[in-house]
Amino acid sequence: MGEKRSAHPGAAGREAEAEGPASVRNVALIGPSGAGKTSLVESLALAAGAVERAGRVADGTTLSDHDESEHRQHRSVRLSLTPLRWQGCRLNLLDTPGYADFAGELHAGLHAADAALFVVSAASPLDGTARMLWRECERTAIPRALVVTHLDAPQADFEATAEACRSLPSDGDPDAVAPLHLPLAADGAPTALAWLLSRRVGDYADGSHVERTPATGQLPRIDEARGRLIESLIAQSEDEALMERYLAGEECDASTLVADLAAAIARGSFFPVLAAGPAPEGGGLGLGARELLEFAVAALPGPQRRRPVRARAYAGGGEAQLACDPQGPLAASVVQTSTDPYVGRVSLVRVFSGTLRPDDAVHVTGPTHGEEPGARTCEERIGGLSAPFGTRQSPAAGAVAGDVVSVAKLSSAETGDTLSAGGAPLLLETWPPPEPLLPTAVEAHGRSDEDKLSHGLARLVAEDPTMRLEQNSETGQLVLWCLGEAHLDVALERLGRRYGVHVDTVPYRVPLRETFASATSARGRLVKQSGGHGQYAVCEITVEPLAEGAGIEFVDEVVGGAVPRQFIPSVEKGVRAQAERGVTAGRPLVDLRVRLTDGKAHPVDSSDAAFQTAGALALRECAGRARVRLLEPVAELTVHVGEEYVGAVMSDLSARRGRVLGTRQATDGSGAAVSALVPERELGRYAVDLRALSHGTGRFSRSHAGHEPMPQQQAAKILEADLDEG
Structure with missing residues (x-):
């Protein structure tokens, strides 16, 4: 039957190191937690000859590089790099977390990769988390293919899962998704895989990979699926010449179809569906592992097909577009920073332009927290470069444009920083990390x-x-x-x-403010005599509330010189200082007009300090005569959820004393966006509660919208607690 058996699963993988960007593939594995991403990485490593058995490299160290605490509940929480070699290519697999709490690692992986494998499980339906992750991929416009795993699970159905994946693209084009593989079962379990473009079958029945022609009874099913695939591929690649040949009944050779497949994937218009299974526990290759490696090398775009990155000079000036050129100026991005107990700080770096070598002097440039981007730069010398593989680090002689490598002992580098050559430091465009909201x-x-x-x-x-x-x-x-x-x-x-x-951990306190509910007047009087110069100052003020956001307004209405002119600024200084300290429990006093109406001074004992104290005393006396009203900060929320959760989200916001401002369709087609004003005291755990309410799919953004009076009943409880603490 035309069989061709691989003598050793890793024979084709032990080839020369990648020599340039054309020989590099940076591929992120994206998918929900539990979809099988890490098992897929191990299966590919085994097929490429990088490990002796699943999870174990040749020297006995483990493939997984996560700490034990990071394995709790069977989920990875860090981005991990596994470099493989296959058919002369360096294949950098970037395994990303599938849990929303670690979305920053997902964003870093998307930034470092040029293509993605979106992993879904045939054992569970596409849920909201999978769709949310697909939307993240769409926002970055990363080329991608889908991989269906867990084909050996009870009730697993590859074709049904592939059909469900047709609903993922937000443009609604179902022809953008089509199977590239067709699993073939024996005794109910898939043991072989048909590569539809070539009509060849990879048989994994005995744990090795045997390539053969399809059996006669399998051809009708393969040809039917192949026809649908070619029609979708030609439509998405917009290859008119191939379309004419196909319509004329001419046979399309596999090499031409693979070239069109690669072009359509790179354009982001076509998302083929592949199949894969884990490596058997007793040893052997996982279903589809060889085909997936060949697909990654032949059809996924390399770094040269990525659009040029934008870089600007640290000291200002023009902006440049840097192509993936090993001879160009050095520009690399720190995509992850971690600490090794033996090595110290280790930075995972993606090189976008130039070549990075050990002992190079580089500029580390990045934003200082809270300041404008580009506010921090220093020069460091590169330590050792290495290719991480689980708990093992393999020394690397250099990293060309397009490669991903670990750099040791960059003491000042932070995630998101730029590494560039001496002379004129560069700052690369960064990826926006998700906003922490808990x-x-x-x-x-x-x-x-x-x-x-x-x-x-x-x-x-x-x-x-x-x-x-x-x-x-x-x-x-x-x-x-x-x-x-x-x-x-x-x-x-x-x-x-x-x-x-x-x-x-202690309860988080939302800072409150205070104001007066009504106008009032009071006198501040400081009279002390203890030998020598005494202290004498009297001032009378009237306080009235102002509109929210007005702050403290001071008005001088003294006539006849009752308070000498040189002491009026002293009264204002004392009033403002007391307002900042608060008049009840240390909360700032805001939104008041304070009018200085009268006072008295002594020709010898009056001083700047005395009138500051008198002004503060007067404001405190006013607080004893008027009702103090608590003000709480209010946030404007925009909540993005699926249409099916809008009602529940609006009810929940109302229960949090929120005011819904309106709803609209999300611009990315992911559902609805609900806008509301909600007191910040009600939002302490909203990041957790929204996730539970929307089954892990909801997200929100917030911005400060000002302060509003707290309901009297709740304010009374807080003021009562203040008295108890006092």
């Missing part, structure tokens, strides 16, 4: 942790741009913002394990 206040667990707390947290934030550290000046709390509870748990575990810092 706040948690932390405190040092013990005295020994206090000195190390700030440094440890700063290192965590430098490694992970989806975390944000905030020292809230109004509440005095140190707040760590994360993407979700799992993200927080892993962060605090790393903090303790890597940096020896242990913290306690």
Whole structure:
């Protein structure tokens, strides 16, 4: 039957190192948690001869490079790189997390890759999480193919799963998705795979790969599926010459079809569906592993087909478009930063232009947190370069444009920074990390942790741009913002394990403000005599509330010189300082007009300090005569959910004292966008609650919309608690 058996599964993989960008493929594996991405990486590594058996490299070290804590609940939480060699190509597989709490690692993987394999399970239907991840791929316009796994599971149906995948593209074109493979079953379990373009079958029945021609009884099914594939492929590639040949009944050779397939994938107009299975536990190759490696090399776009990246000079000036050229100026991006207990800081770097070599002097350029991009640069010398493979690091002589490599001991590099050559530092366009929206206040667990707390947290934030550290000046709390509870748990575990810092989490407090509910007047009087110069100052003020956002307005209405002119600024300074400190429980006082109407001074004992104190006393006296009203911050939310969750989201927002402003169709076709104003006190756990409400598919953004009066009943409870604490 024309059989051709692979003598050794890795024989074709042990070829020369990649010599240039044309010999590199950077492929991200995207998919929901549990879809089988990591198992697929292990199966491909086995087929490429990089491992002796699933999960175990030749020297006995493990393929997985995650810490034990990061394996909890069977989900990876970090982007991991597995470089393979196949048919003269270096294939960099970037395994991304499928859980929403670690979306920053997903974004980093999409930034580093030139193509993606979108992994779905035949054992479970396409859910909201899979569709959300597909939308993320669409936002980056990354070329991709789909891989169906778990074909050996009960009730698994490859063709039904492939049909369901036709609904993924947001443009609604079902012909953009078509199977490239057709699993062939024996005794109910798939043991072979038909490559439709070539009409060849890869048989994995005995654990090896045997290439043969299809059996006579299999040809009708293969030819029917092949015809549908070719029609979709020709339509999406817009190859008119091939269309004419096909309509004329001419046989289309496989090489021409593969060239059109590669062109359609690179354009982002066609998404073929492939099949794959894990490597058997007893040894042998996983179903479709060889075909998937060949597909990646022949049909997925390499770095040269990626659009040029934008780079601007650090010191200002023009902007350049950098192509993937090993001879061009060095421009590389730090896509991940981690800490190795033996090596120290390790940076995963994607080279977009030029060539990176050990001992090169480079500029590390990036934004300083809270400042304009490009506000930080320093020069460092590159340490060793390596290709990570699980727990093993293989030294690399260099990294050409298009490659991904690990760089050791870049002490100042943070995720998102740019590495460039000396002379004129460059700053590459960065990818926007998801905004952390879950706040948690932390405190040092013990005295020994206090000195190390700030440094440890700063290192965590430098490694992970989806975390944000905030020292809230109004509440005095140190707040760590994360993407979700799992993200927080892993962060605090790393903090303790890597940096020896242990913290306690405490309730997060939203900073409140105060104002007066009505106008009132009072006198501030300071009269002290204790030998020598005394202190004397009297001032009378009238306070009235202003509109939200007006701040503190001070008006001088003194007549007849009752308060000497040189002391009027002193009264204002004292009033403003007391307003900043608050008049009840340390909350700032805002939105008031303070009118200085009268006062008294002493020719000897009056002073700047005395009138500052009198102004502060007068404001405190006013607080005792008028009702103080609490103001709470309000956020404007935009919540993106599927149409089926809009009603539940609106009800939940109303229960949080929110005011829904309206709904509209999301611009990316992912459902609806609900806008609302919601008190920030009601949003502490909204990132977690929305995920539960929308089955993991909802997302939201927020912005400060101002302050509004707190309902009297809730304000009374807070003021009562203030008295208890006092």
